[in-house]
Amino acid sequence: MTGPLRPAFGEGQVLAAADLTATVEHARTTAARHARYLHEWGIVEGLALVTAPRTDPLSGARFVEVTVSAGLAVDGTGRELLVPRPVVLREADFEAVNGAAPTADPYPVFLAAVDRDPGGPARPDACGTPAVRTRVEESYQILFGRLGDERLVAGQQPPPVDAASADPPVRWLVLLGYVRWADGHFTGVTTDARRVGLRHAGVRADVVAAQSGTLTLRTSASEGKPAVVLSGEDPPSLVFGLYQGNGGVDPLLTVAANGNLSIKGSFAGRMSVGSVLVTSGTATDGMLLPLPDGVTAQEVADGRAVLHVQVTPRIPPVTGMQLHSAAEAGVDADRRVRCRIRTYDLQTAPPEIAERPGAVEFLVLAAVAATNGGD
Structure with missing residues (x-):
């Protein structure tokens, strides 16, 4: 052969x-x-x-x-x-x-x-021979x-x-x-x-090397489409983002050479046993408390994630002859806030008492429960 x-x-x-x-x-x-x-x-x-x-x-x-x-x-x-x-x-x-x-x-x-x-006209192959296509x-x-x-x-x-x-x-x-x-x-x-x-x-390739030291992969030449940049510059990095018309990439996720991860949005994913996700903020009476990113209502309902909720009422400061205290501060089974602030007006005799909706500072922790089959 x-x-x-x-x-x-x-x-x-x-x-x-x-x-x-x-x-x-x-x-x-x-x-x-x-x-x-x-x-x-x-x-x-x-x-x-x-x-x-x-x-x-x-x-x-x-x-x-x-x-x-x-x-x-x-x-x-x-x-x-x-x-x-x-x-x-x-x-x-x-x-x-x-x-x-x-x-x-x-x-x-x-x-x-x-x-x-x-x-077009055919050309003769040689003198006296039939014309052929060339x-x-x-x-x-x-x-x-x-x-x-x-x-x-x-x-x-x-x-x-x-x-x-x-x-x-x-x-x-x-x-x-x-x-x-x-x-x-x-x-x-x-x-x-x-x-x-x-x-x-x-392209079929096991190795792709960039001559400039930076390798860019993109799904389209159109602006706003996903792109990945692997940079060998100092410091090296891996960037996922959106392609810009000037040839650059607007970073959404960056992995540094030391392993540090930076993201613009929120992080969500499958939680492992023993992990805890947290969210916090301020909520008013009647609001539904949010779940931490990465935790779904179904995971809470079927027991895969256990919630721990802490609320602290926001007590208004003393103003003149008025005192304030929390008449109610908690959440129900649906994670809905119940908060009432009681006000005592000491300028009247006897003191006038009134209640109004209030606000709380909340902390929601979601812990992944262990199962018989592990995680």
């Missing part, structure tokens, strides 16, 4: 068409193998199903015109599929596959590679599938590792989305149906 054969030439050598073709094929096969094994196949850019509202001039029914936007994909053989300009989907092509009266379910739309004759257009075709054909995508198998570029190309389906159909027209699009969605191109 030999490895790939790279064409080599010498001075004065007469080059045949096969020699030049072998040069091109060596480069094509190398590029396809790289795309096949160092990357995950799928949509690279664009290729969205875009709708525009339309009205049927005969029936007056509303429908949509569906266009595949310009873009690029790489299929599982390593072949690039370039759609240089937007393409309007033809309703006649859909009817040819699914008939004129299909169901209301979404139908898949695929992109596949195809080689075409670019047209160019091949690496084109594409947009295909409609039947219901359930989207499952064919997962069953596609890449060619062997030593396979050369195929001519014509192997038919590999790249899912672009789904269209809906009613009364002879497209009525809508979607990117997911029957648990099969779009697949976008990716």
Whole structure:
């Protein structure tokens, strides 16, 4: 078994068409193998199903015109599929596959590679020999599938590792989305149906290293989308936040090199046995005391978390001849505050006594109870 054969030439050598073709094929096969094994196949850019509202001039029914936007994909053989300009989907092509009266379910739309004759005059191969084509257009075709054909995508198998570029190309389906159909027209699009969605191109790598010392991962180039920054600068840090239009990241969570964790929001998670979560504040009569972050009402109800509540009435200061005391300060079984402040007016004889709603300082502790099965 030999490895790939790279064409080599010498001075004065007469080059045949096969020699030049072998040069091109060596480069094509190398590029396809790289795309096949160092990357995950799928949509690279664009290729969205875009709708525009339309009205049927005969029936007056509303429908949509569906266009595949310009873009690029790489299929599982390593072949690039370039759609240089937007393409309007033809309703006649859909009817040819699914008939004129299909169901209301979404139908898949695929992109596949195809080689075409670019047209133009052919050139003679040599004096007295028939003219031959000297160019091949690496084109594409947009295909409609039947219901359930989207499952064919997962069953596609890449060619062997030593396979050369195929001519014509192997038919590999790249899912672009789904269209809906009613009364002879497209009525809508979607990117997911029957648990099969779009697949976008990716990278296969066990190690990713940043030349600048900072590695950024983001879900989108749009502002406000999640991003992660791993910085090797002094001091090192790991930051999760929202991507900003200027290229930076607004940090929401930061892990420092010493293990310190800083977050902008609250922290919630599964509590381990013996842990205690706390919340505190001020509440007035009739208010429901909050639970500590990370504790749910269901956990309290079924005994997984045990609450300890302490309330201290806020007694107003003495004003003139008025004295104040707590007539009631506590919480009921629903954690609702019961607080009444009693006021004694010593300017009258006998002293006038009045009650009004009051406020308390509260402390709520939630302890995780041990169970027979541990935590």
